[in-house]
Amino acid sequence: MLTSYMVHCPHPGCGWFGSLLPSRDTDLWSGSIPTATTALFECPECGHSWRARVVGDDVIPLTEDEPVHLA
Secondary structure, eight states: OOOOOEOOOOOTTTOOOEEEEESSGGGGGGGOOOOOSEEEEEEEETTEEEEEETTEEEEEETTSSSOOOOO
């Protein structure tokens, strides 16, 4: 079972909101408890990508200068 997250696109001028699956390494998200701590999302509206930190059932967008810690 893949885990999707309710997200807002953080890119200026977009404002898209909806449920997304992480866009890469989907094997990390296929279990009942995801093993990754950082996810990459791609907005279906504007096409931009962004990284987010997984915190429980939520994700928090990361800034470009924040380090990525992959599981």
